[in-house]
Amino acid sequence: PRLSWRGQGRHMGAETPTDTAWRYFGATLKNTRGYENQDAFGRNAHTYVVADGVSCSRNPAAAAQGAVNVALSAVPAGNGTDWASAVIEVADRRAREVNGQSTVTGLRFLASDADGATLVVFQAGDSMLLRVRDGVVDRMTEMHSLVEGLVKCGQITRAQAKRHENSNIVTSVLGYLSDKQVRRIHVQATDALVLCTDGVHGLLESADILRCLATENPAQALCEAGQAAGSSDDATAIVLFGPRYVSPPPVA
Secondary structure, three states: OEEEEEEEEOOOOOOOOOOOOEEEEEEEEOOOOOOOOOEEEEEOOOEEEEEEEOOOOOOHHHHHHHHHHHHHOOOOOOOHHHHHHHHHHHHHHHHHHOOOOEEEEEEEEEEEEOOEEEEEEEEEOOOEEEEEEOOEEEEOOOOOEHHHHHHHOOOOOHHHHHOOOOOOOEOOEEOEOOOOEEEEEEEEOOOEEEEEOHHHHOOOOHHHHHHHHOOOOHHHHHHHHHHHOOOOOOEEEEEEEOOOOOOOOOOO
16 A cells, blocks of 8 residues: 655766755555555656546546656656646646546756756646745645635635645646646755645645654655545655755654
8 A cells, every 4th residue: 555765866967976966755655445546656867756646537547657657758858848848748648548637746857056956847736846945834836726726816715725625626637637837946955845646735734744754754754644634545745855954843
């Protein structure tokens, strides 16, 4: 039911193993409802990606794994925002071919030095990229979901969205794509990044996330915390620590 990995990677622009090495952890945990795990995740030298198959589609697991395969493959070629847009478009076509639907969130390192890194970030659906800086957890992507629209309109609060009866309704996914996010961001060497499916971020508060990041295997801890908080869904997370990241003091 559990799969995890960990390591340390030198990314584009690295000159020595220590000045730009980001530590990474990845884990997935099967849902508590007895179904197959419909999430997928993976990495290569510069790219990290998570995907969450939409269970109401015919082949959710195939769509999720297809999204990961596209992001980690040599096709489409290139780099930057054009590459990221092409990844989503190709993965959308692949999902349609297998009659499946999936969310996807990923990032690719474009440049890296001792002070930080420039990334391209891409997303469709309600998986998410979080950034932890100076003990503060911020969302770096916006969910394509019904509750996100309600929050933006001021009809419900962010806290209410976590327990909303329609929190699982997505408005744009691979296989039924109507919107996508692609952007460049700069992160600091003192930052941590979390790519995760809604089985992780759906019910966790910032304090929960910070506690998990202070553990020996933070990706696995996030997946377990998501289910402990009440999620019955598959849970998948990738955690990246900048070369100068230091865990903040414990949160009470």
